[in-house]
Amino acid sequence: MLSINQLYGMNIHYRYYDLEYFFKSCSQNKIENVEIWLCPQHFYINAFFSEKSEKIKKLMEKYKISVKCLCPEQNNPKPNNIAAREENLIQYTYQYFKKVIDLANAINSDLVLITPGWNYYDEDPSKARKRSISMIKKLSDYAQERNITLVLESIWNKSSLVGDTIEKIQQIKGGVNRPNLKLALDLGAINSAQESIEEWFQVFGADIAHCHFVDGNPTGHLPWGEGELSMENTLKAFSNHNYSGGFSMEYLYQESFKNPEIWDLKTKVQFQKCIKIIEGDLND
Template identity: 40%
Template sequence: MKGNIMEVSAMNCHHRFYTLEDFFKSAHENGFRNVELWSGPMHFYLDYQQYDDIQILKELEKKYDIKIIGVCPEQTNPKPNNMAAKHEDEQKRVYHYFKNAIDIAHFLNAHQVVVTSGWAYLSENLEEARTRSAQMMRKLAEYAQIQGIPLAIEALQPRESLLVNTISDLKDYLELVNHENLKICLDLGAMAKANETIKDYFETFGSRIIHCHFVDGNPVGHMAWGDGNRNMCEDLDILHQYDYQGYLSFEIVNQMYYQQPHLADQKCIELFNQWRPK
């Protein structure tokens, strides 16, 4: 972000059948200056014990003149990295997994690590799972603050988790965690699924919103802009009106883009470049 002009970042989710360097090369050719790193193991391996050589990422940044502005670790079912993990050994693994993600972001001088509440088993008490999640999140927020990395939590859709789906859920969760280093990632997919708006988010959280997963949908789907029913210019105007200061990441995850992911990114950035603030 430079001044009050919003900037976008590409994400590698839909580039999963190409190499990480293919993704960086594609982002550079499409005119991106920033990317958000999703920790898909086919691109950059990360678990609770280890992670790939960060120097690889630094070399790609330098070679393609692109900055990694954030880290988005894998963390939804069936991934093992559940913020609401139930058993002690599992909780230890989850803590060290996210600790490693925070360390990677620190070494890269990134702006944030995106997190979620995790998920509960459908046969257990949701409040107990939410409490476990908040306790884990507080520990990680404390560690991330030491490392100078904010955590940005996004709501999830009900098919992913029942713990935090709405603005009201996010408010309650922030109070439960009670740590200033936990911020908000506005995910337009989860927002649309909850029948909420960008205005609703900013009226509730204001400057605590530090990141945005900026995608089209019908109303959801994490699609490239132009393939859903959202109006990018209207959304950008609202973000501009609220003086949004974070990045807009094109978190495209729909499998329709796996064969030619660069074309989806191209559509997004071309539409963004046509927008001019009112």
């Protein structure tokens, strides 16, 4: 049965505010769990340097909020590419993600979200996929020693052809073959690929541990109510498989960058209504 505590705040649409504003807003909206996008204006971390974890710990304690997942910066043109080709970028990427995993361990965040990385246009994407598998193996082993789970999401084919479909994600997961590599279901990405939540659960089942929870037309990263998707039907699909992970509000809608807490609250109200309806259907 789904719970309101599974709805996670996310700071990606708070990019024009500081990190404490995000924590304070979540507290005011009674959102107890969050995913932190590691943008430099909120928490500066790269392959060579990291702010102290105490910055986040103090905010967690002050506002009584748990950080459930860290989302590193990793899309082009960021240098942190899981499928990097040049040796210096491979090493840079590895050191960056190690630092993120260490941060997750320091703040007791169980999950670190990763993508398959992106391929170069002058190569067969399968070559980049092999590099992605190699990197994720090393990162999974490093994370396992620190009791951290990596959650891998697909990304749409306008950004990468390394892991834009269920089939390719299945190849990567099978190639890595590590118990602490799970899946994150990004609704924007799967709708872009014309895939369904049900299809993902049929393939990956209980290995789906996280969700980027967004509306779309049918793709996009819109706040709920700004696209054409049904939140109720979406949540029913998760509920049917006894999903117990989080639903992070990963909004990239320009309008949500102003007064982002209002968009979060609107989503929370709708989320509560939907889970009550679903609960009622289960009790009928």
